[in-house]
Amino acid sequence: MATPRNPHFDDNRVVWSDEYSGHYVPIAYDVQFDEQWRLFLERAIGFRDHTGVEISDNFINDRIFELTGVRDYIVASQNIDEAEQNRDIGGKLYLDPKFPIDFFQGKRCLDIGCGAGRWTKTLKTLGAHVKSTDVSRHGLASTRRINDDVEELNLFDILEKRADLHGYADFTLCWGVLMCTHDPYLAFRNVAATVKPGGDLYIMVYAPTYHASDFVLNSRRRFHQQARTNEQKLAFAYEISNRPENAINLLDMLNTFYNWVIPKDVAVGWFEQQGFEDITVLNLHEPHNCGWHIKGHKKS
Template sequence: MPDLTQSRTISTYSLQWNRYRILRPEEDRATFRNRTGLTGADLAGSLVLDGGCGMGRYVRVAAEAGARVVGIDLSEAVQAARDLNADLPIVGLLRADLFRLPLLEGTFDHIYSLGVLDHTPDPRRAFLSLARRLKPGGRIAIWVYQKERPALEVIIEAHRAISTRLPVSVLETLSRWSAPIGGLKRRLMNSPNRLIARSGVALNVLTIGVSMHPDPEVRVCDTLDWYAPKYASRHTFEEVSSWFREAGLVDIEDLSARQTYYHKGQGNGINLAGRRPEA
């Protein structure tokens, strides 16, 4: 049974991923490539673990490249993932807790966890649990929220102090209502007029969690993802890289250093990869 402290996480992502089937193949492939650093050649024939698969869009990307993929999620999102990947026989999906993984250690060639660890009660411990499932020579890539400057952190925490006390169903409605604000922010910030662009930046600070994704449906989903979960921690590069060293990983790489975003406003993150030494 999952930890009762994660009940909010379960309800949030069970609703989110079963209601919003936001499969965007071209964007999903670009984001996967950016945030894992994995190519088709890396994936072909490998055994891969998706640590927090949600609706399974990245499971599908990896499987279509020829990997055998195991996807796990704490929530009922695994049902959406099963629906999405029903035509791929090399995919296995199960509902499981990152802290109590029913998987053998030293098994996987590749592990990735994108925007998941920061929604757990203890991101470091969740990471170490995943890293133990790497086989010698195996590689893990993660993406978590980046810690913002102090003034912005105060605004974020003030917003979430309110939002995390509201029912998820109410936040979903508010996320829908706020979608036009995200579109407005995007238009203002892309204006060639400096004054208008700066007004967009100011609006973005005041509504920091409202997504600016070009697709309105994704905007709703991303905004809900920001405001609803009980846990949404933000981290520094030094902190996250220390997890990799603690796990005994080598060849630690900052994947964000050479990324090109699919669209403007995808958010700041700490995106690292590392490898377990060969036996």
């Protein structure tokens, strides 16, 4: 079987345009992030005590604060140790406006691409009923520790094969997934179909900032040319990381075959085309943003 064309390496395309929809093919998405979730479960250095993955209570407190502005929702932090002092590894979110603290209470939520489960636990802690989906074996294993409703799901199956998920959710979250696929526009349409009229959708996609930088693009090219085994890939991530504890951030951006950056107006246009209103870029004024956080309300 021929190797799929990589838009960056083969076609010099990094910034997504909807005219590319249909030009590229799926890859084995079930293995794309699986190694980092395995390392998380094994508590490897760089894959624990990190905002991008950790699900312990103090880290979930941080996620709740970022979403709602409410501090110490679970329990007030005590006995600050080294791990506590490093809770900002991986960066923090600057969201404005915030969600009301009771926004998720009693809602049926869908976490598409749940990974190790940090947003699933955050939503459940805020009173939501959450279905968590992913294609990664180790990600699903991690999330099953904190949620009973966990399902293996390829998001590209939603429109054609999963009518039961059409209009399923009061709130759908798709965090850091769409831009790592062969067709972010089609992926968005599948995800948007899960939101019921009157419900809300929240996505995070890479912005044309850090992930379009020379450092990232050159590092990805070297990584895909040189690293073949999981051991080589991990060593490369440690090599270019500013500190070993941040390895997951580097492996996350390196390992994906597709790593599009999405212009803000393109992502906002997706919401408009799929019948959303009150579309809000939640981090419009974030300094040095790496991604766009966008929420929309589906018309009733």
